[in-house]
Amino acid sequence: xxxxxxxxxxxxxxxxxxxxxxxxxxxxxxxxxxxxxxxxxxxxxxxxxxxxxxxxxxxxxxxxxxxxxxxxxxxxxxxxxxxxxxxxxxxxxxxxxxxxxxxxxxxxx
Numbered sequence: 001x002x003x004x005x006x007x008x009x010x011x012x013x014x015x016x017x018x019x020x021x022x023x024x025x026x027x028x029x030x031x032x033x034x035x036x037x038x039x040x041x042x043x044x045x046x047x048x049x050x051x052x053x054x055x056x057x058x059x060x061x062x063x064x065x066x067x068x069x070x071x072x073x074x075x076x077x078x079x080x081x082x083x084x085x086x087x088x089x090x091x092x093x094x095x096x097x098x099x100x101x102x103x104x105x106x107x108x109x
Contacts, residue, residue, distance in 0.1 A: 024053075027066045027075045028089035031082075033059050041082040049078050063089060 033039055039057050042064060046055045052075075053068035066075050072088070080086045 023069065025066075025068065025070050025072060027070060027072045029064045029066070029076065029079055030062050030087045030089050031057075031064045031079055032085035033057070033062060038082075038084055042079060042084065045078050045082055046075075049075070 031038075031042060033042065036059075039059055042057055043055075046052055046064075046066060049070070051069040052066055055067065056065045058064075064079060076086060076088065
């Protein structure tokens with residue numbers, strides 16, 4: 001029993017570090033994809049990436065959404081290895097633009 005307590009105490013720091021790495025993230029990327037071959041390349045690298053729970057690829061929007069116990073920079077680097085232009089999806093691009101009210105003509109008498 002004493003041996004187990006010493007063993008756990010010795011690995012406490014490693015345990016704490018691993019806990020920080022297992023945070024569930026959703027990462028959205030803009031990826032230049034023009035064909036199904038491009039989509040296949042992205043699928044291959046994400047399918048091999050550790051921690052990826054799921055991913056969605058939208059070729060029309062050029063958007064890749066990755067969910068899992070991953071770090072955003074690691075996902076970015078992995079997808080970049082395909083050679084496709086890759087950037088983080090900006091929050092402004094996803095949010096609808098505010099509607100502008102049409103200007104009403106002013107009548108001067």
